[in-house]
Amino acid sequence: MAIGEFDLIRRYFRPLAGEGAFDLTDDAAILQLGPGEELVVTADMVAAGVHFLPDDPADTIARKALRVNLSDVASKGAKPAGYIMTVAFPRDVEEGWIAEFCRGLAEDQREFDTRLLGGDTIGIASGLTVSITAFGKVPAGEMVHRFGGRPGDRLYVSGEIGCGAAGLRLLLGETILGPLPPAARQRLIGRYRVPQPRTALAEAVRACASAAMDVSDGLIGDCDKLVAASGCGAVIHADSVPLDPDLVTVAKDDSVLAALLTGGDDYEILAAVPPEDEERFRFMAARAGIAVTRIGELVEEAGAVEVLRGGRPMDLARRSYDHGRT
Amino acid sequence: MAIGEFDLIRRYFRPLAGEGAFDLTDDAAILQLGPGEELVVTADMVAAGVHFLPDDPADTIARKALRVNLSDVASKGAKPAGYIMTVAFPRDVEEGWIAEFCRGLAEDQREFDTRLLGGDTIGIASGLTVSITAFGKVPAGEMVHRFGGRPGDRLYVSGEIGCGAAGLRLLLGETILGPLPPAARQRLIGRYRVPQPRTALAEAVRACASAAMDVSDGLIGDCDKLVAASGCGAVIHADSVPLDPDLVTVAKDDSVLAALLTGGDDYEILAAVPPEDEERFRFMAARAGIAVTRIGELVEEAGAVEVLRGGRPMDLARRSYDHGRT
Incomplete structure (x- = not known):
């Protein structure tokens, strides 16, 4: 120009x-x-x-x-x-x-x-x-790290998981999500293009979380990183993970849910919250106007994130989306 | 990979x-x-x-x-x-x-x-x-700005000007510099590829300079920016500008000197130093092991940088090299 x-x-x-x-x-x-x-x-x-x-x-x-x-x-x-x-x-x-x-x-x-x-x-x-x-x-000293989570801490995520990954698939013309109402398509594409940083949740995270990170490469793979840093493991209850209302039905299919849990581009916050701080965390999040959902807990077994659906381990072909693969 | x-x-x-x-x-x-x-x-x-x-x-x-x-x-x-x-x-x-x-x-x-x-x-x-x-x-409060220079301040540069621009021209196979000894070619190409930041001069700049900036887009064009920010003008004595020893002869040609003064990729420091701080600036630079050379002075006339050679204004077709031109 x-x-x-x-x-x-x-x-x-x-x-x-x-x-x-x-x-x-x-x-x-x-x-x-x-x-x-x-x-x-x-x-x-x-x-x-x-x-x-x-x-x-x-x-x-x-x-x-x-x-x-x-x-x-x-x-x-x-x-x-x-x-x-x-x-x-x-x-x-x-x-x-x-x-x-x-x-x-x-x-x-x-x-x-x-x-x-x-x-x-x-x-x-x-x-x-x-x-x-x-x-x-x-x-000083109050930055929340990936390390610091302890067995027994509750795992929370903000907002909804999988919207960004769904939006990208729609933009790419993939059909895994089946037919969706036009408004849902636009909303999901919008979430991919313009994610919603949870700035308003920062105070609650700082006051209550033992460990936290943003979910950018897929919920499961990012949770792997949080537990690796914290020296523990986690159980995630896949049916508890908050989804876009228009994806709930299609996500009854395990492969679709797996794609949403590992697809990346969420830019939601994953936080470990000790039981004694859970009520305050929920209160502060509500006051900030940010939905938070308990999706699991940290466990003793180091390094492992088990994803359960209906009480049985889900089979995940991959755990994250690697934007940076060169 | x-x-x-x-x-x-x-x-x-x-x-x-x-x-x-x-x-x-x-x-x-x-x-x-x-x-x-x-x-x-x-x-x-x-x-x-x-x-x-x-x-x-x-x-x-x-x-x-x-x-x-x-x-x-x-x-x-x-x-x-x-x-x-x-x-x-x-x-x-x-x-x-x-x-x-x-x-x-x-x-x-x-x-x-x-x-x-x-x-x-x-x-x-x-x-x-x-x-x-x-x-x-x-x-706090001691960052040296582009603004702050005043008429009467001496203009100094560190190191030598035009080496990076000369190195780039050699890499591009341009012939404006004529034949040069192989060692000089290698040195100038080296200066283009690996400039020498004047980290050791920072203390002298902070202690003595009224205004300073690094020379990255060409000495003359960058001096234009310093005087614009400082609300004054400058005179640069082109024959005083320090050059690589192997470029001194070829730079007797006005067009070659102009190319060196406006070519960019110097990464030297241009500093305005009030007369009363000049001796201390030279002393601190010498102690830091960095050559500094007085090349001119700031003057009243706002916005103008006059480049004199042998007492007469040089004709400069351009004043800087715009890396960012899009």
């Missing part, structure tokens, strides 16, 4: 810049912490053909790039505190596309109370890659 | 992880600040065919990606405090290539006393993109 990097930044990115970004006119931003605060730092990169489809709307690509990072921040019990973004645009990108991309970011900045701190844009021959480093603040 | 993201991280990236990174086994890292410290945050993305050539050695690509960011940190007067890296690898990358890439990072982490805090790797169809967000620490 005809616009250079400097005009691009001035016209479209500068309006997104917040406190500490110096209007994107310096080489660096400044982040300050209050007394007793620590900074949580996380990064995810998304690319065309890997995390979104090349012809997805520009604003949804931007929002997904930001939201997958906000999801990590929330799962650590942290409050959003700005982000750095680097983007490799195809050289023939149109200015209107970038305007839409930035409009999506502006909307999400308002919704999740965060701000652009800086970054970089480059032009490449083809493809589109967005890398975001997101910051969050927590009181 | 045959290795998945998780094994890739475990085998090659985990050994790079430092304090606060939790061995790359969590969703986020933790950064702490001492009392009265602030965090300087900067990010640069580099891509094949834009900042390096696709067949450049893997270790030099990694080192350049890290060093261009360390250069920004140093130019703000900050001490390195870790970095986040996201990489989009081509799916057919070989494991040995990644091993070399990480070896380069490990060497530079030791040289510049920094550490990997976290990140993400993804596989894409083709191309290679590396995005790094680098952190630095400064005493």
Whole structure:
């Protein structure tokens, strides 16, 4: 396109810049912490053909790039505190596309109370890659880890599992889900393109969870990681896992349910909550307006996540979706 | 390649992880600040065919990606405090290539006393993109900005200008530099592939500079940005600009000197130093082992950088090299 990097930044990115970004006119931003605060730092990169489809709307690509990072921040019990973004645009990108991309970011900045701190844009021959480093603040020592879960802790997830994976399958024209009402199709595709980070749940996670992570590569495979870090095992009751209402019937088929439990792109929070904190966790989640569902518990047997349906182990051909497989 | 993201991280990236990174086994890292410290945050993305050539050695690509960011940190007067890296690898990358890439990072982490805090790797169809967000620490309020320079301040640059641009021209087979000794060719190509961040100069910059930035898009164009932010102008004495000894003769030609002054990929520090701090700046730079050269001064006339050679204005067809032009 005809616009250079400097005009691009001035016209479209500068309006997104917040406190500490110096209007994107310096080489660096400044982040300050209050007394007793620590900074949580996380990064995810998304690319065309890997995390979104090349012809997805520009604003949804931007929002997904930001939201997958906000999801990590929330799962650590942290409050959003700005982000750095680097983007490799195809050289023939149109200015209107970038305007839409930035409009999506502006909307999400308002919704999740965060701000652009800086970054970089480059032009490449083809493809589109967005890398975001997101910051969050927590009181010192209170970041919630993947480790820390103990046998007996209850396993909870926020929202619904499998919507993003279902949306991707619909976009790819796969038929495993059978016919669905048009409204359900649109809703599931929307969940794939624009996940819902559980920022409002961060306080409950920090106050009550012994361990937590966001579910991005599939519930079962991610639970494997949580129990590996925590040195214990887990039992997941597959029939308890919350699903989109329009998927409940088709998910009676084991292979469909397995696809939803291992498909990734959920960006929900998986949290282990000690029994004595369970009531408070449910109360705080309800107050935050986020549905949470108990789906199992941590057990002694180290390293194993058993998935039961009707009391019998489910046969899972795979446990996660590997976005990063190279 | 045959290795998945998780094994890739475990085998090659985990050994790079430092304090606060939790061995790359969590969703986020933790950064702490001492009392009265602030965090300087900067990010640069580099891509094949834009900042390096696709067949450049893997270790030099990694080192350049890290060093261009360390250069920004140093130019703000900050001490390195870790970095986040996201990489989009081509799916057919070989494991040995990644091993070399990480070896380069490990060497530079030791040289510049920094550490990997976290990140993400993804596989894409083709191309290679590396995005790094680098952190630095400064005493609160002491980050050096592009603004802050005042008429009368002396303009200094570290090292030599034009080596990176010369190296790129040699790699591209351009003949503007004429014949050069093989050792000079190798040195200049090396400067393009592996720039030298002036981390050791950060303390002098912080103590003495009224404004500073790193020179990445060409000395003249970057000086334009410094004076625009500072609300003044500058005069640069082109004959004072330090050059590689093997380029001095060929740079007697105005068009060659112009190419070196506007070519980019220097990653040297441009600093404005008030007259009363000049002696201390030179002393601190010498103690740090970094050559600094006075190349001009800031003047009243806002927004104009005049480049004089033999007392007459040089004719510059362009003022900078736009890596990001899309």
